[in-house]
Amino acid sequence: MSLLIKNATIVNASKKSSSEKDILIEKNVIVKIGKSIKADGVKIIDAKGKYVLPGLIDLHVHLREPGREDKETIESGSRAAAKGGFTTVVCMPNTNPVIDNCMIVEAISKEAKRVGLINIIPAGSITKGQKGEELTDMFELKKAGCLAVTEDGMSVSNSGLMRYAMEYAKMVGLVVMDHCQDSDLMGSGVVNEGDISMELGLKGDPGISETIIVARDIELARYLNTSIHLQHISLARSLFLIRAAKKDGVKVTAEVCPHHFTLTEEAVRSFDTSAKVNPPLRTKEDVAAIKKALKDGTVDCIATDHAPHTYEDKEADFDHAPFGMIGLETAVGLVVTELINQNIISWPQMVEKMSATPARILGLENKGKIEEGADADIVIIDPEAEWEFKKEEVASKSKNSPFIGRKLMGLVETTICGGKVVF
């Protein structure tokens, strides 16, 4: 059945349209955009007063399937994504077993298709079993449906192997993403190394664990003339390096997470394990630097690093609770509240960082934009709606979020994926 969105204020990365238009969708394609489109036998959605954006694309999500279906499944994660306005997510390979061969990629794709809500693109691991020893069969991963590889959860510590990974991935057409963190420097750190770790006696992760790998990856990308995508950047100093590299013509892109521009290390003062995340929450100077980098374009994407964990796992003491927080359902609210309403970025910039650029990085030519001929992946947001993130309304299987109870602006009203209303 066809869909007609009436009175839409369309927001693309290029601009927010100044007048309301109608969008006609047939099957999974936007066929027509114009004033007062007439169509018979179509389902009509009135978007009066709402912003209509291309479906959001999250480059960084943990769906936990296979292996930890008690934390999240492809189905529950798809629901959480749709509720959060995401129509495409890239799921990280640190599952059990690791996404390191085509069989697992195919199994995930099959399940994603059965669920049939949103597009799920698996990221393969860089090394077999994430052991940091041998490269995965990247050609086969690509053929099975991976668009990217990453060792997320850690870096490939062997720089020689990382070099080969970047060269090889370029040949087979896979995006290389890196979780920038030197594991020796990180040690058993659980919070940012600084005033909080000093005072609370918690083990600190020094920021240089990130910046050293950022610098290494930039140098590798420069030398090899390949591109690299740096995941969940958390530090002012990393952004300084990335800014300089971009200026120098290095093909580096970077993502940041909403929690890293919303919270500081102060959030762990009460030993709240829901604020234990990796990389850790940093200082207010880092938060300010992230906002500046979002504004000036040093940061290309906003990704959630949605990391579901059960209540039982998070109930452990601070040292032993796992890293991570869920993020799919709060991303829009946090971006609107913390960035757009604070005049850090505009609505078109939000589209750029949460849809257009992620689509470009992944090579998804028909996504990330609302125009005739593009995929009918669309999110309708009420920019004025204030809402509270309530635990009992969380769609994700896990509820580990320090934002529970927080009031946010910008509510996802409808999510359309492939021409189908999925939320």
Add this chain to the structure above:
Amino acid sequence: MAEWTKHSLLDLKSLSVEEIEMILETAKSFKEVSSRDVKKVPALRGKTVVMLFFEPSTRTRTSFELAAKRLSADTINIAASSSALSKGETILDMAKNIEAMNVDAIIVRHSCSGVPLVLADNLSASIINAGDGCREHPTQALLDMFTINEKLGKIKGLNISIVGDILHSRVARSNIWGLTKLGANVTVCGPSTMMPAGIEKLGVKVSYDIDAIIPESDVLMLLRIQKERQDDKRLPSIREYAKIFGVNQERLRKAKKEVLIMHPGPTNRGVELSAEVADGEYSVILNQVTNGVAIRMAVLYLLLGIREPVSA
């Protein structure tokens, strides 16, 4: 004296100067109790105190147990290994189960910072922190302050040097909070790899040269270098630590006549301090242990006792 209002003793960071002084003052009367033939007062008769230790401890556990017993409280000891918790039970769950048996206080030690705070937030029993991770060990610092005050008659204005692995030391952190509140000049001294960056923000001076600080120190508080921590490679060797920071008679020649040598124990003789120094004229290490019981009696009494003058 002002009224005691706190329900739990979690750290010295959150105690006021008056509260610290009240504990030290209360401990004075209880010290006398322990010197009697019959070392017992009925102050906490009918109260139940549980010691929940997730880390091995001889000194602190025994000290708390004696303190509780000398106040006539009933005590239970739980040496909780992490294995007891591997059956799916969390610390909070375990503590709630213990509390459900109507206990009045839980004295907890855990290898992770913050555990006593989480228990205090979720339970109604009084929680006493007997050491949490690298964060705080409030009763140790209180007994240290009591000992300094007893031996030198004051704390305000004294130069107190804490020497050793500051990074991993909950004793150091509690003493820093407590001593600076009472007006001491605190210097921390130790290997650069064991010195947390920004520690000056807590109001202390930092030194890497023990010989430079010895002459001006009224108190040298030496911390245990944990040999088992050597796997994190912060020190080339224990031998070299002893050479750079170990306190021996030779080094003490430049010390003040009335310098106090303190150590929270257990000591590594020949590492932080030589046997001669540990057993020597300046050492108050055993006084610290004695005073520990009085301090813990005072803490238990203030937290659990009826609000009447000490029936000592």
